[in-house]
Amino acid sequence: MPSYILLKSLAVLLRLYAKHAYPIPPPNPTRILSIPSRTPNRSIPVHLYAPSTSTLSSPTTPTPVLLNLSGSGFILPSHGIDVPFITQITTHTRYTVLDINYRLAPEHPFPAALEDIADVLGYVHSHPEQFDQTKIAICGFSAGGNLAASVVANYPATGIGTLVAFYPVLDGTIPDKEKERRMGGEKMKKGVGGVLPARLMGVYRKCYLRGVRLGNGRGRLEEDERLSPGQAGARLAGFPDRCLFVTCEWDSLARETEELGRRLMGPPGRDVRMVRVQGCGHAWDKIAKKGTKEWDERERAYQAVVDMLKDD
DSSP: OOOHHHHHHHHHHHHHHHHHHSOOOOOOOSEEEEEEOSSTTOEEEEEEEOOGGGGGSOTTSOEEEEEEEOOOTTTSOOTTTTHHHHHHHHHHSSOEEEEEOOOOTTTSOTTHHHHHHHHHHHHHHTOTTTEEEEEEEEEEETHHHHHHHHHHHHOGGGOOOEEEEESOOOOTTSOHHHHHHHTTGGGGGGSBSOOOOHHHHHHHHHHHTTTOOOTTSOSOGGGSTTTOTTSTTSOOTTSOSEEEEEEETTOTTHHHHHHHHHHHTOSTTOEEEEEEETTBOTTGGGTOOTTSHHHHHHHHHHHHHHHHHHHO
């Protein structure tokens, strides 16, 4: 494992690039929460976005709640980048959205981010007067999709009834170069968005797993189901009955997500929906331009989430 100094240096460079490539406009949440963390003298920043319908209902009526986890590669500050998606949810559904600013590696490696999500869920459970305990959903993009899937698969007592994952990384046991090869190689580079290079995926993983030791120290860390909730041998019983997966035609992570979706479709009564975005790569929705086919695909994917939440 590379040294912390090297990983921190790489993370700083990648953060500078991401700040330029994916600029984040200042968000405008309804409220800013500071939710207590299990770590002493620390709180978790959370942006609360109220549904537009909330002004029409009694303030004492609890609303459904969606926890949102932005994409980050586990290392990139991205809190607020999902505001266009969140606006779709709050405009067209009754859901309140909690956009969580979870901790990032290498400063805070696994399982810090998962602990933050669990602490926010604890806050939701402790406020039944505000949040409908029968309608809790979680959504994640990319690395946030990994965290969302890990929470529902490994912590079933959270009460989450709906999982939404956009182009998540779900199976770290598959070599990154193999993911590139089996998705078509050079063709993927033509799409809006992109393919995650194997070396970049390696940096993300090394930062996220810095200093981590699991179990008796034997075997690969990536085999742990909290890190690879979509691996072939993972437990499926913990996943909720309602799941929506959004994949991209030119994303090297698409296949592992679609394979998980097919396995989850087995039990009767489970509602599993799959949306494949055509002609686009990883994180295409963050840079799609209005009036393009990529924009239309973004609207179609976001609408699919709205439809699932409205059907709940």
